[in-house]
Amino acid sequence: MTETWDDVNEHVKAEWKDETTPFERVYEIIEQTHEGQSAAEIADRALVSEPTARRHCKSLVNTGFAETDQDGQTTLYRRNSDRILMSRIRELREEADRSELLEGIKEMKVEIRRYEDRYDVVSPEQLAQQLDADETAGWDDLTAWKTTRQNLAVAQAALAYDEASHQLAV
Structure with missing residues (x-):
């Protein structure tokens, strides 16, 4: 039976969310991030809450996979270019x-x-x-x-x- 979707993008997002952990999604987003993004922006893209994104981003910084910059009060995360x-x-x-x-x-x-x-x-x-x-x-x-x-x-x-x-x- 063929499924029909009102919005293919929403289906793909739901499938990605079902098949991955929150950490894996945050990791994937950071891996694609050249310019710094806030935890809120990463959370939105990774389909997680902001505290979850922040926690996983901090872990990725601690392992050296990600690095941070400051934009005023906001911490921006991106992949470690080195x-x-x-x-x-x-x-x-x-x-x-x-x-x-x-x-x-x-x-x-x-x-x-x-x-x-x-x-x-x-x-x-x-x-x-x-x-x-x-x-x-x-x-x-x-x-x-x-x-x-x-x-x-x-x-x-x-x-x-x-x-x-x-x-x-x-």
């Missing part, structure tokens, strides 16, 4: 061996040099200052350049992490 970065570095280190990391770093440096030569600037920030609002291709390149630069930094960090791990093991 922890996310270290996860990306470890993940890349497990997926790629040293030679693959070196080859990827070389390719990303070549790609960055192409952007520098194409636009005669040394950074995406300089490119942004030169672009007109309607230059779609330029803005697309700017986004790709920033992404490549971020990926290069992570790959270089993974390589350094790998080297440090080998040195400590000796």
Whole structure:
């Protein structure tokens, strides 16, 4: 028998609430939070009470998964960016061996040099200052350049992490 729902979003929320614990829902919301959010905002998104959200957010801060900022009297919670970065570095280190990391770093440096030569600037920030609002291709390149630069930094960090791990093991 096929169910009909008046509001699919409400059905999905109810299903998520039935299949997860309050802590799991708060964790998922924090995991997606780049900009700080109050316990009330997190509670609303996680389908929990504000005291429950606050309690779980504090636990996540204590474990290092989340961090806080203050906005006046309000504590704002967000995922810990250092922890996310270290996860990306470890993940890349497990997926790629040293030679693959070196080859990827070389390719990303070549790609960055192409952007520098194409636009005669040394950074995406300089490119942004030169672009007109309607230059779609330029803005697309700017986004790709920033992404490549971020990926290069992570790959270089993974390589350094790998080297440090080998040195400590000796």
